[in-house]
Amino acid sequence: MINLSVRAMSAMLESKQISVQELCGVYSDRTQAFNADTNALITIHAELNAAELLQAQALLKQGGHPLAGIPLVHKDLFCTHGVKTTCGSNMLAEFVPPYNATVVQKLSDQGMVSIGKANMDEFAMGSSNEHSAFGLVSNPWDLSRVPGGSSGGSAAAVAARMVPIATGTDTGGSIRQPAAFCGITGIKPSYGRVSRYGMVAFASSLDQGGVMAPSADDCGLVLSAMSGHDPLDSTSAQQPQFDWQKPKTPDSKGLKVGVVSAWIEDLQDEGIKQRTLEAIAQLQANGAELVEIDLPHADLAISAYYVLAPAECSSNLSRFDGVRFGHQTEHVTDLESLYRxxxxEGFGQEVQKRIMIGAWALSSGYYDAYYLKAQKVRRLISDDFKQAFSQVDVIACPVSPEVAFKHGDKSEGVSMYQADKFTIPASLAGLPCLSMPIGFTQGLPVGLQLIGNYFAEQSILSLADQYQQQTNFHLQFPEAFA
Amino acid sequence: MSINRKELEEIAALAQLNIPETQVSHITESLNQVMAMIEHINDANTLEVTPMAHPNDAWQLVRQDEVTDSSHKNELLALAAHADEDHYLVPKVIE
Incomplete structure (x- = not known):
């Protein structure tokens, strides 16, 4: 039961081999049993939402709703009506939103049943899920290691099969890197594909909601339901609703896959290098044509990102003033001291650090030299991708230069930032991209990143699904959680 | 680019944050490490490059200026630490 695809679970629900309550009960029991090990969830619902259960049952009766009755958890930055939404922060420790995020509402409308809220790096800032006010998250493959971040709780929950589906968000790699570290599939769609309404903002021109699940097919089904233009989010794209079509065969003939050989050759971890080469060879064996491409400005991406994302963060997080919602200090003498x-007290150290970097980059004297300069570098990186996609359909490259590291190994310096060098370029361009599991090294999962052209989610999900038709890495999960 | 204590205090004021005395040197060093990393963008030749503020600058949407939602005053005021029926309450500003 716990390793079935969404389609298989849906078939069982439709044929009444199992009820919605029984299926959700299986996963609720697992969240109760395994959260002490992983700390993947901040909130576990003691009782399932009666309205969601009724909706699932009604849709199952109608038929044709493949997500009806499927349990999920939302990353704890999606606003959930009447349910605490902490963003992993003391600032929002007691925040109970009076409305649902569009993503939450859309998946609920399709009959999905929420069983909890996933842990995360505070305000989605981090790559290890060590920056949460609700404790660090452990990787189910090795509890002494990080699950990645910032959607680390979502990734760990799916990897331990505490839940079959989790939502996540990705600003510079926050879906793809934890998906790679935890051996699952995770997709960040094109910027604008999914509404950001009710998704607590970190960096508004980069943030994008997505899906984490064992397989590309599971991700495709959920992405179809959560995407689409939303009048409540002026940055959501006026595109037709995504409609995932699962390929009937593993044949990828006719697809051109771009490869940046230098990125792979430069990998210091031999295990990751080998798994990456093997996975790309499998794409070729499935019929894809490999094409060498160049992304000459990609090495500037981290520097540009750490100007732009903190700048947007400092602006977005200025709304937390202690007055209207969120934490308010008890040590108040005047209005300014109330704010400061x-x-x-409310923000953790990493968040404060990024707010300060952003405030500096936007301040008089530095705006042109850093903020505007970084926006120009962003254009160069985006143009590199435009050039690449004039030659190829999909780009295949590593997700991370390393496997999941030990807790505390990267608590100082900028090495954690620099490890996002393969995920940040596509984030700056706003392109759809995913991570899929391609094997193991040192007993830990390795992921491959597939990047597509704007709104070409179908092409990257198809290539991943075709790979998964020929391999079984996406079906593997840690024995300790069997 | 690197900052000193005085500049850190200025940045903290812009960010509306307090820096505990015990954290000043650690935070200064930490910000300087990030600033050193950021310097790399100056290696790029960006002459005549248009800044890219947003991936979707091609489709910024507008709508009619019409009220589309009803008032949620009570629900929103209930989220505040201190409020009366109509106002958020803050420390006295004007003597």
Missing amino acids: QSRS
């Missing part, structure tokens, strides 16, 4: 002390 509430923010200093």
